[in-house]
Amino acid sequence: MKTVVVLVACVLGMAVARPDLHTHLYGAQVLRVVPEEAAQVYYLKGLQLQNYFDFWTEPRAIGSPVDIMTTAFQIPLLKHTLTHVGLEFRTMISNVGELVAQQKAAREGARASGPLSLDWTSYYDYEEIMAWLDTLATEYPELCTVEEVGNSYEDRVMKLLKLGKGGADKPIIFIDGGIHAREWIAPATVTYIVNELVTHSDTYDDLLSNVNFYVMPVINPDGYAYTFTDDRLWRKTRSPTNSVLGCRGADPNRNWSFHWNEVGASDSPCSDIYAGPEPFSEVEMRNVRDQINKYADNIKSYLTFHSYSQLWMYPWGYTSDLPEDWQDLDDLAVAAVEALTAVHGTTYEIGSSTNTIYAAAGGSDDWAKGEAGVKYSYTIELRDTGRYGFLLPEDQIIPTGEETFEGVKVVANFIRDTYSP
Ligand SMILES: [Zn+2]
Structure with a gap:
């Protein structure tokens, strides 16, 4: 071999x-x-x-x-x-x-005639998503605040949306997406979930009064922007490396410090799973880390969205050993997936990252649990199972959002029932 x-x-x-x-x-x-x-x-x-x-x-x-x-x-x-x-x-x-060309043409056609506001019938670029967050803060000031929490390597402003009305002492669910640039359905789904909560805030009054959602829809801004302008299938960040070939970027989901680079990552700057020269070498991941650390006492669940493969996974990713409380995480994942599947029949696999997918150290979910002490830490790989892979057609954004929202609601209700004073 x-x-x-x-x-x-x-x-x-x-x-x-x-x-x-x-x-x-x-x-x-x-x-x-x-x-x-x-x-x-x-x-x-x-x-x-x-x-x-x-x-x-x-x-x-x-x-x-x-x-x-x-x-x-x-x-x-x-x-x-x-x-x-x-x-x-x-x-x-x-x-x-x-x-890629077909989907690009369809997107540009829709954009030419469509409204500037998001409607989840197409994918939106970084600037559009950030502008939309600002709109939420303006239109729903009693529900939403937006904070600038640092800049990317290429100087894009990164923003944190705080959504809730119960006050700062309530338990927090921290949600992010887009750590891998090409996984476009992740930011689309995260923004869909936010939109549902905000525009139906009466329906979710009890939830929003007892749980805070802290959301960063696109945590790899440069990579994400690059997938719109240059390479639709780019995965990593865009920072320079010491590669003589000019290869750029680290895999931001191999860049976190918990058991960094022990397994399932590469030392080669040209690799798509390059761990980076050191833990947290990527400024974007430092920015997210700082926000999680800042609120770690109140964050009870961390949800990080990826695609594709339809998996709902919990730590550990660095070892096939399970966390002591794995049964708690598994039980909640089973309940969430049951609600997700009930919407459109989409099936998910559940398990620890290593046992479900593969051993890979340096992931954000392992760090959130292992370092920040967030008990219910999950990596969710959204649709599909490979028919389109990263090139998931736009007409699947809303169905993906609908079903995923049901799963997230199960987590949110559980966090409210378990932790809200
Ligand atoms: Zn990913």
């Missing part, structure tokens, strides 16, 4: 890791393989660390599908490589660039 990894490395010895140009997506494909033995899982993990292919989902276990994007140029090489280790593949997306 190892020899094949070496072979790939040699063949592509001169190759540069994924170029930033949007054009690298034209003719690109996403292939799915399902490893059937441990050696194949091991092989795929090695292949991922070579940085030649963009792993949309990570190798986790026997029987769990792995989606790999390859440039048009490298399709024959990837197919040959997979075949060589006995992995059958099927094509999930036959032309990534074409799909």
Whole structure:
């Protein structure tokens, strides 16, 4: 097995890791393989660390599908490589660039005629989402305040929305999205949830009087902006690295200090799972960390939204060991997913990160529980299961928001019942 990894490395010895140009997506494909033995899982993990292919989902276990994007140029090489280790593949997306272009055209068409306000029929860029937060603070001053909590590497202002009317001593649910730039459904869903609470505040009066929601919809602003302007499939931050190849950015969800870089991350600045040169090297993650620390005594739940795969996960991500109170986290996750599934029949897997997905240290959910002491810390991987992956069509934003809101409400009601004085 190892020899094949070496072979790939040699063949592509001169190759540069994924170029930033949007054009690298034209003719690109996403292939799915399902490893059937441990050696194949091991092989795929090695292949991922070579940085030649963009792993949309990570190798986790026997029987769990792995989606790999390859440039048009490298399709024959990837197919040959997979075949060589006995992995059958099927094509999930036959032309990534074409799909990106189609969705971009549809979005621009909608934007040309549509209102400036968000309506969740298309995806919105960073400036639009931040402007919308400010609008909430203006239109619902008794419910919403917005604070500037720092700047990104490229100097974008990061904002924290505080939503609630019970006063500062109430328990807090801290919600974020968009840590991985290309996972557009995450900020869309987080803003959808906020909008539901704000525009139906009478319905949720009891909840909003007893629980505070602290929300940062897009915590990787530079990466997110870059997915709109340059590379739709960008994942990381945009900070410079020491790479001679000019590779930029760290994986912000490998950058947190709890068991940083112990497993499931890379030291290579060109890798999509680059942990960064040190814990909290990324200013955006320091900004979020500072807010969580500031309110840690009152934060009872941390919800961080990703896509895709439909998973509701709790710590730990750095080890297959479970937290002592894992049963509490599992029980609440089961209840939340039950409510989520009841809306549109969307099924989710539940479990600890390591046992559900793969071991990966340096994640924000592990840090929130392990360092900040937030008991109910969850990473939620939204729709879908790979038909579109990160390129989830806009007409799925509202259904995703509807079902996820039901799950979040279960968590929120539980936090109110358990912690509100
Ligand atoms: Zn993610």
